[in-house]
Structures are given as C-alpha cells and as structure tokens.
Amino acid sequence: MGGTIYLSKADVTAVEEEYVLNALRSGWIAPLGPDVDEFEAEIAERVGVKHALALASGTAALHLALLELGAGPGKVVVLPSMTFAASANAVVYSGAEPVFVDSQPGDGNVDPHRLVEAVDTLRAEGRDVAGVMTVDLFGRACDYDAIVPALEEREVPLLEDAAEALGASFHGVAAGAFGRAAALSFNGNKIMTTSGGGMLLSNDSGLVAHARKLSTQAREPAAWYEHREIGFNYRMSNLLAALGRAQLTRLDAMMERRREIRRRYVQALGDLPVRFLGADTGRSDASDNCWLTALVVEDDEADVTHVLSELTRRGIEARHLWKPMHMQPSMAGARTFGARQSEGLFRRGAALPSGSALTDSEVDYVIAAVVEVLAT
Known part of the structure; x- marks a missing residue:
C-alpha cells in the first residue's frame, strides 16, 4: 500500500473549507471574531457547561485553570503518571510541584484509590494540595463515581484534562463537565481539530472571566494598554475557530x-x-x-x-x-x-x-x- 497510514490524521472535508472560506471573506482575520464567540458557545452547549474559553492549545487551558485553582510555588498538584507531557508541564508552568499516581490496568486511567491515598498522605505530611488533575486517557472518561465524591469530601478542587476525550461521557455526563474546570485539545491529531487549539470549560463564571483576561495579556479596561497582572498570549484565532465549528458539526x-x-x-x-x-x-x-x-x-x-x-x-x-x-x-x-x-x-x-x-x-x-x- 502506497504512502503512510497515520495514527490519527485530520479528517477534513468540503464542510471545513466552506466555514474557513466564509471566515476569510468576512474580514475577521484578526485573532478574535464572531467565529470564536460561536465556537465557545457551541462547545459549551455540547459539553453541558455554562462557560467556555477558546485558546491556542489545550496546554494553555490547563495552565490557566491551574492558576485559577491557586496552583503555585509551595503547592502540589496530583495527577496521573500515564499522560502526555502537557499535563505535567502545565503544573510546572504554574510553579507547583507535580506528584504522580499509577494507572488502573484495565483502561490505563488513573487509579482512584491511589489518587485518594496520595492526597491524604500529602496532606498528612503538611503539604498544600492545590488540586487534582485527572486525564481521560485515549478518549475514555475516568471513574468519576469514585473520584468526585472523595475529592468533594476533602474539599480538593478537580481539574479534568479531557484533551483526548471530547464526545466521550461517563454515566451520561460529558467529558469536560467534571470538576471545577476542564480542558479540551483540538490539536491536529485529536478527534476534531482546529489545527492547533484548545478550550477551557467551567460552570464558574468568575474563573473563566479571569482566565479570559489573563489569556489576552491581562489587559485592563482602560483607554491605553494597562496591565496589573502578568498575562499570556493564549487566545484562539477566528480562522481556526471557524475550522473547529465545521469539525464540530461532524x-x-x-x-x-x-x-x-x-x-x-x-x-x-x-x-x-x-x-x-x-x-x-x-x-x-x-x-x-x-x-x-x-x-x-x-x-x-x-x-x-x-x-x-x-x-x-x-x-x-x-x-x-x-x-x-x-x-x-x-x-x-x-x-x-x-x-x-x-x-x-x-x-x-x-x-x-x-x-x-x-x-x-x-x-x-x-x-x-x-x-x-x-x-x-
């Protein structure tokens, strides 16, 4: 057979061409625009959360979410060891220390019992646990029946890395709808793509509003460029959002x-x-x-x-x-x-x-x- 058979090649059709061409012709070539707004609304509706923030990558979504959870120097974040580097890198970006947990043999997702053991042990040692990050491995949601109640009982916030799992669900609840916040990825090899991009999801309006501010270099609402916080250049472009909207229809x-x-x-x-x-x-x-x-x-x-x-x-x-x-x-x-x-x-x-x-x-x-x- 001629050519390479790829692991997960982007699936692009005339639908995507139409959406991107319309965005080009609209004149919204600048980083933000109506397709970004529509894409955020459509993803939020699909997952069943109140707010969504379109970003340059899933890693950016994880980074911003961790900052909103208070991750930083002197704190730890507990997460699976079996994951792509972006999950752990985002913890390091925040200044917090990553602590890893083993997998379940059946599906590779994090072992809930080990996860709770890690939280309890770290707290008993006097460590400040900023949060727990789960990863829905290869498109399969974690065992949230075991994880969510245990973390709620301990008042530890959950961040769901659903980068690989858009469209998946656990007992009828969509991946991306668990925890205080969640992250999606639209990288080129994901189930749907914006070429590169991600999304931060949450029901917490304040969390998303502040993350939105940070994602646009933390600019203040002034007549000049005013910055009271360190921000990031993390927003998704309007053209890529148009591609994502087309992919979402399919x-x-x-x-x-x-x-x-x-x-x-x-x-x-x-x-x-x-x-x-x-x-x-x-x-x-x-x-x-x-x-x-x-x-x-x-x-x-x-x-x-x-x-x-x-x-x-x-x-x-x-x-x-x-x-x-x-x-x-x-x-x-x-x-x-x-x-x-x-x-x-x-x-x-x-x-x-x-x-x-x-x-x-x-x-x-x-x-x-x-x-x-x-x-x-």
Missing part, C-alpha cells in the same frame, strides 16, 4: 467511524495474545470517543518495540502508549504513588491507526500487518 459521525474501526480491530485481532484497553472494564465503547484504539500485548516473549518497528517498516504509524511521566528525564525525582501498572502498560502497549478518515482497505492492511508481525 463530530458524531467521526466518533462513530472510530468506534467502527475499533470494533473491526477487536473482532479481527481477538484471537491474538492481546487485550484492548477498556474492553474488560464492564463499560461499553459507546461512552468512549475511541480517539485511539490501544492494545496490550500479553505474550511475554513479544517485544513491542520490535512490533512497532515492523509496522513502521510496512508504512503504518503505530506508537507506544504514553511513557509515564515519572520515567521522563524532565520529571526526574518527582514523587510517585505506585508505578507498576503504568510502567507495564508502557512496556507492553501500543496504539493503532484510529483516524476517522481511514479507509476500509487501510484498516484491513493494518490488521493483516499486526497478525503477521505478532505471528512471527
């Missing part, structure tokens, strides 16, 4: 295609020595957005690095799961509660091409390649 169809691809993988690869993340947790894929289909190789003699190398040689982009943050050189010395599960998932796990633009023949090619590689 989100349900793109999710269903990813779910269909996952079903094909599960059916075709079920006899191999692999398990699929989330498959044995008792929750249906219908509540996941199926951003990435991730499997864990259970053959002790299989070398996942070799498997991925062989898939790459065949023109297939497949990747290791996130390398746990406590194993990253940039986070050397960070405190961790548990490590075995996340380290095992990294060692044995892989994400397969999952994009909604994949053709049936491309999926067939990936399946045949995985079967061949694991059989040798």
Whole structure:
C-alpha cells in the first residue's frame, strides 16, 4: 500500500473549507471574531457547561485553570503518571510541584484509590494540595463515581484534562463537565481539530472571566494598554475557530467511524495474545470517543518495540502508549504513588491507526500487518 497510514490524521472535508472560506471573506482575520464567540458557545452547549474559553492549545487551558485553582510555588498538584507531557508541564508552568499516581490496568486511567491515598498522605505530611488533575486517557472518561465524591469530601478542587476525550461521557455526563474546570485539545491529531487549539470549560463564571483576561495579556479596561497582572498570549484565532465549528458539526459521525474501526480491530485481532484497553472494564465503547484504539500485548516473549518497528517498516504509524511521566528525564525525582501498572502498560502497549478518515482497505492492511508481525 502506497504512502503512510497515520495514527490519527485530520479528517477534513468540503464542510471545513466552506466555514474557513466564509471566515476569510468576512474580514475577521484578526485573532478574535464572531467565529470564536460561536465556537465557545457551541462547545459549551455540547459539553453541558455554562462557560467556555477558546485558546491556542489545550496546554494553555490547563495552565490557566491551574492558576485559577491557586496552583503555585509551595503547592502540589496530583495527577496521573500515564499522560502526555502537557499535563505535567502545565503544573510546572504554574510553579507547583507535580506528584504522580499509577494507572488502573484495565483502561490505563488513573487509579482512584491511589489518587485518594496520595492526597491524604500529602496532606498528612503538611503539604498544600492545590488540586487534582485527572486525564481521560485515549478518549475514555475516568471513574468519576469514585473520584468526585472523595475529592468533594476533602474539599480538593478537580481539574479534568479531557484533551483526548471530547464526545466521550461517563454515566451520561460529558467529558469536560467534571470538576471545577476542564480542558479540551483540538490539536491536529485529536478527534476534531482546529489545527492547533484548545478550550477551557467551567460552570464558574468568575474563573473563566479571569482566565479570559489573563489569556489576552491581562489587559485592563482602560483607554491605553494597562496591565496589573502578568498575562499570556493564549487566545484562539477566528480562522481556526471557524475550522473547529465545521469539525464540530461532524463530530458524531467521526466518533462513530472510530468506534467502527475499533470494533473491526477487536473482532479481527481477538484471537491474538492481546487485550484492548477498556474492553474488560464492564463499560461499553459507546461512552468512549475511541480517539485511539490501544492494545496490550500479553505474550511475554513479544517485544513491542520490535512490533512497532515492523509496522513502521510496512508504512503504518503505530506508537507506544504514553511513557509515564515519572520515567521522563524532565520529571526526574518527582514523587510517585505506585508505578507498576503504568510502567507495564508502557512496556507492553501500543496504539493503532484510529483516524476517522481511514479507509476500509487501510484498516484491513493494518490488521493483516499486526497478525503477521505478532505471528512471527
């Protein structure tokens, strides 16, 4: 098969072209404009929250949210070790110390019991816990039935990193609607994209209003440029918001295609020595957005690095799961509660091409390649 089969290529059609062209022709080329306002309103309605703030990245959303929660020097933020670097980097940006927690083996999401243990232990030691960040891994919401009540009882604010999970839900509540605030990402490989961008979500009007101010260099409402706080250049452009609005009209169809691809993988690869993340947790894929289909190789003699190398040689982009943050050189010395599960998932796990633009023949090619590689 000619060309590379990508992990999660952007799915763009004539709909996106129309929205972006209309934005161009409107004259709103400057950073803000009506498409930004509409995109914020549409995402807030989709997720079921009162307020949304369109930003340059999901990382920016996490950073601003952490600042609003009071994260800073002398404080700690508890978060999963199994996550992309942006989650932990945003904590460091705030000046707070990241403390990592191990995963559940079934779906890779944070272990709620370890999470609560970390909060209680840190507080018993006299540490100031600014908040807890959850990460909805690969498009599957965390176990918020176990997490939310425990944090509310302890009066610890929750920040939901739903960067990978737009369109997913947990018991009927949309990902992005949990906690004091949440962050979405519209990076190029996400389930829907604005090329680059993110969104801060919250029901707290004051939190979003202040974050909005900080995101535009903290300019005061004066006749000149007045700044009483340090701000950031974090806003989303009107053109990218137009692209996001178009993608949002197609989100349900793109999710269903990813779910269909996952079903094909599960059916075709079920006899191999692999398990699929989330498959044995008792929750249906219908509540996941199926951003990435991730499997864990259970053959002790299989070398996942070799498997991925062989898939790459065949023109297939497949990747290791996130390398746990406590194993990253940039986070050397960070405190961790548990490590075995996340380290095992990294060692044995892989994400397969999952994009909604994949053709049936491309999926067939990936399946045949995985079967061949694991059989040798």
